[in-house]
Amino acid sequence: xxxxxxxxxxxxxxxxxxxxxxxxxxxxxxxxxxxxxxxxxxxxxxxxxxxxxxxxxxxxxxxxxxxxxxxxxxxxxxxxxxxxxxxxxxxxxxxxxxxxxxxxxxxxxxxxxxxxxxxxxxxxxxxxxxxxxxxxxxxxxxxxxxxxxxxxxxxxxxxxxxxxxxxxxxxxxxxxxxxxxxxxxxxxxxxxxxxxxxxxxxxxxxxxxxxxxxxxxxxxxxxxxxxxxxxxxxxxxxxxxxxxxxxxxxxxxxxxxxxxxxxxxxxxxxxxxxxxxxxxxxxxxxxxxxxxxxxxxxxxxxxxxxxxxxxxxxxxxxxxxxxxxxxxxxxxxxxxxxxxxxxxxxxxx
Amino acid sequence: xxxxxxxxxxxxxxxxxxxxxxxxxxxxxxxxxxxxxxxxxxxxxxxxxxxxxxxxxxxxxxxxxxxxxxxxxxxxxxxxxxxxxxxxxxxxxxxxxxxxxxxxxxxxxxxxxxxxxxxxxxxxxxxxxxxxxxxxxxxxxxxxxxxxxxxxxxxxxxxxxxxxxxxxxxxxxxxxxxxxxxxxxxxxxxxxxxxxxxxxxxxxxxxxxxxxxxxxxxxxxxxxxxxxxxxxxxxxxxxxxxxxxxxxxxxxxxxxxxxxxxxxxxxxxx
Numbered sequence: 001x002x003x004x005x006x007x008x009x010x011x012x013x014x015x016x017x018x019x020x021x022x023x024x025x026x027x028x029x030x031x032x033x034x035x036x037x038x039x040x041x042x043x044x045x046x047x048x049x050x051x052x053x054x055x056x057x058x059x060x061x062x063x064x065x066x067x068x069x070x071x072x073x074x075x076x077x078x079x080x081x082x083x084x085x086x087x088x089x090x091x092x093x094x095x096x097x098x099x100x101x102x103x104x105x106x107x108x109x110x111x112x113x114x115x116x117x118x119x120x121x122x123x124x125x126x127x128x129x130x131x132x133x134x135x136x137x138x139x140x141x142x143x144x145x146x147x148x149x150x151x152x153x154x155x156x157x158x159x160x161x162x163x164x165x166x167x168x169x170x171x172x173x174x175x176x177x178x179x180x181x182x183x184x185x186x187x188x189x190x191x192x193x194x195x196x197x198x199x200x201x202x203x204x205x206x207x208x209x210x211x212x213x214x215x216x217x218x219x220x221x222x223x224x225x226x227x228x229x230x231x232x233x234x235x236x237x238x239x240x241x242x243x244x245x246x247x248x249x250x251x252x253x254x255x256x257x258x259x260x261x262x263x264x265x266x267x268x269x270x271x272x273x274x275x276x277x278x279x280x281x282x283x284x285x286x287x288x289x290x291x292x293x294x295x296x297x298x299x300x301x302x303x304x305x306x307x308x309x310x311x312x313x314x315x316x317x318x319x320x321x322x323x324x325x326x327x328x329x330x331x332x333x334x335x336x337x338x339x340x341x342x343x344x345x346x347x348x349x
Numbered sequence: 350x351x352x353x354x355x356x357x358x359x360x361x362x363x364x365x366x367x368x369x370x371x372x373x374x375x376x377x378x379x380x381x382x383x384x385x386x387x388x389x390x391x392x393x394x395x396x397x398x399x400x401x402x403x404x405x406x407x408x409x410x411x412x413x414x415x416x417x418x419x420x421x422x423x424x425x426x427x428x429x430x431x432x433x434x435x436x437x438x439x440x441x442x443x444x445x446x447x448x449x450x451x452x453x454x455x456x457x458x459x460x461x462x463x464x465x466x467x468x469x470x471x472x473x474x475x476x477x478x479x480x481x482x483x484x485x486x487x488x489x490x491x492x493x494x495x496x497x498x499x500x501x502x503x504x505x506x507x508x509x510x511x512x513x514x515x516x517x518x519x520x521x522x523x524x525x526x527x528x529x530x531x532x533x534x535x536x537x538x539x540x541x542x543x544x545x546x547x548x549x550x551x552x553x554x555x556x557x558x559x560x561x562x563x564x565x566x567x568x569x570x571x572x573x574x575x576x577x578x579x580x581x582x583x584x585x586x587x588x589x590x591x592x593x594x595x596x597x598x599x600x601x602x603x604x605x606x607x608x609x610x611x612x613x614x615x616x617x618x619x
Contacts, residue, residue, distance in 0.1 A: 194481060195479050197481050198478060198479050198480055198481045198482075199467075199470045199475060199476060199477070199478045199480075199481075199482065200476075200477050200478055200479050201479075202459075202463070202467060202470075203467060203470065203471070203476060205456075206456055206467055209456060210454055210456070212418065212438075212454070213450075213454040213455075213456075214471070215417075215437070215438040215439045215442070216416060216418075216438055216442060216447075216448055216450075216454075217442065217467060217468045217471035217472070217524065217527070218439050218442040218443050218468075218471035218472040218476070218528070219439055219471045219476060220437075220439045221439070224476075224477070227477060231479075
């Protein structure tokens with residue numbers, strides 16, 4: 001059994017105990033607009049934070065709850081659709097134009113309700129069966145949004161969905177949008193870390209490791225799993241809202257099967273063991289998406305084959321480290337602790 | 350000892366209604382194999398009962414049916430007067446039933462304190478809480494009391510995986526004592542323990558508050574007969590004999606079947 005988080009270590013670590021790498025990363029992220037251009041801020045980091053947040057919801061379910069759900073992108077897209085339908089979009093005939101402070105809570109509640117309802121069905125299964133059920137529902141969601149014109153506007157979806165001008169800022173500009181996505185990602189990351197050590201998260205890890213034992217301790221394993229789906233949906237919903245704002249539109253393709261699998265790839269490449277994993281995976285994925293075509297073209301290959309590069313990268317990570325990049329990091333630290341060179345494996349560096 | 354005495358009108362009503370545990374005609378089959386056949390058994394509130402029998406006699410299956418891990422093929426199970434035959438495991442736990450496992454089922458990556466804290470939360474109201482506990486959390490204090498009760502205070506911050514086997518068995522007991530247990534099922538708690546650890550175990554079991562009854566499966570006859578007020582012998586999934594420890598010890602058939610004509614401690618493996 002491998003419950004990783006603790007309840008008795010309840011006092012937050014004093015600032016002095018936070019490892020230097022956290023300070024360096026934090027400072028770098030805060031100062032990023034001073035050193036990165038708009039493309040990096042908006043298309044690389046902005047997108048990575050959004051994808052990472054959606055994948056974080058999968059990390060919470062799979063890493064802490066042992067539930068690999070392929071529904072997270074559909075949940076995110078549902079929240080995005082609600083923002084487009086109830087708020088303002090270019091499809092004036094269908095959008096209701098409600099204020100953002102009404103629309104966003106409804107979008108998150110809708111995502112939560114959807115995931116809870118599907119979760120009540122999906123958590124009756126485990127492993128490959130849960131993957132198949134959530135994949136089937138994700139596919140059904142995609143086809144439903146594509147064929148339904150009265151609510152989801154079918155194939156066209158909703159163009160012209162932009163963030164509301166809160167505090168007089170245009171949040172679609174690269175720097176404000178960078179800080180918006182960074183802020184949401186940071187809050188979600190910290191919330192997941194916190195909840196993982198709260199009774200709910202601790203018990204979820206117990207359910208993952210030994211559901212029979214947890215039932216014998218008085219926990220209702222079924223409802224614990226269902227509520228975890230609802231909790232994760234709020235995180236995925238936040239990612240979905242940011243995604244529709246970044247793209248400026250939402251359509252069935254947002255939750256198409258390639259996007260559904262992308263979230264799984266992002267989470268696995270980064271690592272499911274810790275909430276930072278999805279963000280690492282998302283950054284790698286986005287960088288590959290952004291630059292692999294250029295690299296391939298420079299090599300005389302078709303730039304359209306970038307997905308092959310992503311796939312090979314995924315297979316390589318899984319081959320070398322089933323725990324993703326975080327697993328590689330752990331192995332490197334273990335080697336260092338053992339006084340061995342991580343490259344040569346020789347002892348007594 | 351920290352386990353709280355039962356409270357509330359339902360518990361009071363149940364205490365006055367008869368047996369803590371009552372099985373009537375419980376049968377459990379796996380395909381053609383009848384692991385339990387027409388088992389009828391009653392345990393009074395606060396009673397300490399030993400269930401003995403050879404491997405394959407159906408003892409652990411009996412426990413699994415009582416806790417809800419298995420649904421019986423037929424028959425009824427009543428807990429403190431309430432028919433719980435179709436209740437899920439967690440509902441039975443919330444009615445005061447607890448159990449330990451033959452092979453320790455603990456959370457190895459967690460500390461001793463966290464394991465017991467989790468057990469206390471499981472039978473409490475805030476099991477879905479999203480708020481991390483403070484050091485002043487009364488549930489945390491309750492967990493620490495339980496750890497002291499099973500003599501593990503010195504290792505409460507230690508990861509369970511690092512505990513000795515005997516300490517893990519003691520921790521199993523602490524988990525069973527969380528909340529307000531009224532009936533505990535101990536599944537071979539002395540298995541693999543040293544003589545000193547067995548003495549410790551007997552002290553813990555005999556020191557339990559009088560309102561807590563238990564049923565113990567134990568191959569070590571010395572332990573079983575020292576802590577039990579009554580003994581139920583099982584054979585081939587059926588109740589074979591029931592009586593006071595002295596009666597069972599003196600029973601010729603029991604001796605022939607299980608004790609080989611007398612026992613010298615630990616000889617009841619049959």
